[in-house]
Amino acid sequence: MKHLRFLNKYFYKYKWWIIPGIFFVVISNFFGVIPAQVIGHAFNLITENIQIYRLFNGFERATVIYDIFSYSLFYFGMLVLILYLLRGLFLFFMRQTIILMSRHIEFDMKNEIYAHYQKLSLGFYRRNNTGDLMNRATEDVNRVRMYVGPAIMYTINTAVLFILVIYAMFSVNVTLALWCLLPLPVLVLIIYFVNTLINQKSEQIQEQLSKLSSFVQERFSGIRVIKSYVREDYTKEIFAAESQGYKDNAMGLVKVQALFYPTMLLLVGLSTILTVYIGGIQVIDGAITPGNIAEFIVYVNQLTFPVTMLGWVTTLIQRASASQKRINEFLQLKPDITSKNTESARLKGNIKFEHVNFTYPDTGIQALRDVSFEIGQGQFIAIIGRTGSGKSTLANLIMRMYDIDSGNITVDGNPLKGLNLNNYRNQIGFVPQEVFLFSDTIKNNIAFGLDQVTDEEVSTAAKNAAVYHNIVDFEHKFETMLGERGITLSGGQKQRVSIARALIKEPALLVFDDCLSAVDTRTEEEILRNLSKIMKDKTSILIAHRISTIKNADKIIVLDQGKIIEQGNHEQLLQQNGAYAEMYQNQLLEEENQSL
Template identity: 65%
Template sequence: MKHLAYLNKFFYKYRWRLLPGIIFVIISNIFAVLPARVIQIAFDLVSENIGVYRLFDGFERQELVHEVFSSSLLFFGVLVLALALLRGLFLFFMRQTIILMSRHIEYDLKNEIYAHYQDLSMSFYRRNDTGDLMNRATEDVSRVRMYVGPAIMYSLNTIVLFILIIFSMVNVSVKLAFFSLLPLPLMAIIIYYVHSMINTRSEQIQKQLSRLSGFAQENFSGIRVIKSYGREDDIRGKFAEESEAYKKTSLALVQVQAIFYPVLLLLIGISTIVTIYIGGLEVMDGSISAGNIAEFVVYVNQLTFPVMSLGWVTSLIQRAAASQKRINEFLHTPSDIHFKTSSPLQIKGKIEFRNVTFVYPDTGIKALNNVSFTMEPGQFVAIVGRTGSGKSTIANLIMRMYDPTEGSILIDGVPLPDVDLKQYRSQLGFVPQEVFLFSDTIANNIAFGEASTDMPKVHQAAKDAAVYANIMKFEHDFETLVGERGVTLSGGQKQRVSIARALIKSPQVLVMDDCLSAIDTKTEEEILRNLGTNLQGKTSILISHRVSTIKNADKILVFDEGQIVEQGNHEELLETDGPYRYLYEKQLLEDQLPEKK
């Protein structure tokens, strides 16, 4: 239960729903136990007065005895029905308080998990599968809700009913109560033994379900690749294997439950037989009445459902504990990124790297090695280099998706950890290398970073990104729905929509990570020209592998194997016979080859 202890704060929060629910449980069970006493009185009434009825056989008073006898039985019948109705009423109140409380806790827990996900750094998402993240926020939370709702409700109901019934039994006959409840310790031992088995197999089920969800989510996202390579049958076979593994783990739990319930029913049956036998001996001794046997049989049968529900409740609690353990693992995972909240921040755009070394925590790859440089406010800085040289890592560090392993990064002379991260990022524009568009309209995708969709600003951002003309050719122009991950648009259109999304913010610092790779040279020149006009006095960083894109930059940083091997402007770098000149001449030659053909 140590994992489920995390939920205690929610029980305290909703205590004014839980406490009335407990009261309703107690009242409903009082009305559940009382009918047994009424039946005992009615049974004794029948057994005692049947002789009186026969005694007046042939006399007129026999009819009077019959009327009184019938009226009494009718009264007791109506009383049992009234008690059942009252119990049903309070059971309704019980569910309206406890089950509704569980829905509120489910809502709060999902929001808490999602909010924590938002605070975690990129390294967390590199380490964990998307399907597993989704499963913990949905399926695991649903299992926890079954604990805070039905499991607690039925557990309270069982405990209160046990106490009331045992008290009533002992009040009538200690000996008969002892023999009637004799199988209960054996039940407790069986339940204790089954606990560990249910817990282990529940954890296996959840882990396999996460794998199955992750596998399906990944393949749905990459369906175009699967179809392009004709791998449908292979993927279908792998999915069947994952489903088979989930089926086996689920059946393993079902097998435990399949044995558990019949054994409990057998013990309940034995308890009834013992009650009748021992009760008969007690009646013969004159210790109790025949009505008491009927009363005890009712009590034993009333315990049938609570005892049977013990197995179900046990399963719910154990599965909830397994799920809450998985949820706690993520909720207790601290973010690698910490920051101090501050007064309103207005950045100017000076960025300084001081002896920065960065190693990716999940792979151990050293992306940067002792890198130092300075970007002045308003500068257009370009970063170029071969694949894997550390260019994108610079963008991630500037956006503070990660913190450097060694060294420091300063913005306007202030170390990044001392800057309010939300205010800092709100003044940055970022165009990632891998464009991501939401399943929404083009207008809403462009206005994603804004509080509302201001259409004039959206149109202007689209024009600056040279995508306005393309959008207007669509049937619904800016209201065109973008498919999942932007599948509706071409690669170049997605990149330009992503650029428009960054430009609409009028950022003080714009970071573009190789976002012009799918755009033709003419459109690229138009975008860069618009950027030069709109970003005057603002710092812009362009990461690219094409020299033609960056030759007008104020400063060019040439990276190789995580280090800066050259820096300067285009003309200065061409004068030195270094990597930049080699890269420039190579690309120039590649551009001229098609013309010769």
């Protein structure tokens, strides 16, 4: 239960739901126990009146006795009916408080988990599968809700009913009560040993379900690759194997439960047999009446449902504990990137790297080694280098997606770590290398970075990104719905929509991480011309592979294996006749070959 202590704060928050709920549980069970006593009195009445009726059989008073007998039975029957109606009414109130409370807690938990996920750094998402994250925020939370709702409700209900029933039993006859309750310790021992098995099986089921969710999510995201390589049957076999693992674990849990429930029913049945046998002896001895046996049988039957539910509740608690353990694993993680500064300073765009070293924490790959350079306000800076040279890492460090290992990064003379992160990022237009578009309209994708935006601003951003004419050719224009990850659009169109999303913010700093790779040369030139107007007196950082894209930059930084090997403008780098000049000559040869 230690993992479920996390939920105590929610119980305190909704204490005015729990307290009335417990009150309704007590009252409903009170009206559930009284009918047993009424039935006992009615049974005694029946036996006594049958004897009296036989004595007066054939006399005139027999009719009067029969009428009294009928009226008494009707009275007791109506009383039992009214008591059970009252019990049903308070059971309804009980569910309306405790079950509704569980839905509120479920809502709060999902919001808390989602909010916490957003605080965690990129490294967290690199280490964990999306399917597993989704499963913890949905399936695991749902299992916890079954604990805070039905499990707690039935546990309280069972505890209160046991107390009332046992008290009623002992008040009638101690000997008979002890014999009736004799199987209960055996039941407690069975629950104790079975709990461990249920907990183990529950954890295995949740882990396998997460693997299954991750597999499905990944395969559906890469469905085009699967179809291109005709690997549908292969992935189907893997899915069947993963499903078999989940099935085996689930069947293991079902087998434990299948043995658990009949055992409990057997013990309850044994209590009934003991009640009749020992009760009969007590009646012969004159210690109790026959009505008391009927009363005890009702008590035992009243305990049957809670006892059988006890196994189900135990399963719910164990599965909730396993799920809460998985939820707590991530909720206890602290974000690597934190920002305590609340000042909202205006970003100018002066950026300085001083002897920066960085190694990715999840892979151990050193991406940057002793990197030092400076970007002045209003400069157009280009970064170029071979694949894996550290270009995207620089962009991520400027955005402070990661913190550096050593060295120093300053922005406008202030340490990057000391800035108000939300305010800083809000003034940056960032276009990542891996373009991501949401399953929403084109308009909403472009306007994603702003709370309020006009249609004119969206159109202007689309024109500056050279994607306006493509959009207006669609039937629904800017209201066109995009498929998952923008699958409706071509690669170049997705890149340009992503660029429009950055430009509509009118950022003080613009970072393009190789986002023009799928754009043709003419469109690229148009975008760059528009950028020169929009970003006048503002800082721009462009990461690219094509030298034609960056040759007009104020400064070009050439990276190789995480180090800066050259920097300067286009002409200066050509005169150095180094790596940049070699790349330039190679690209000229490629263009000549393509033209031939």
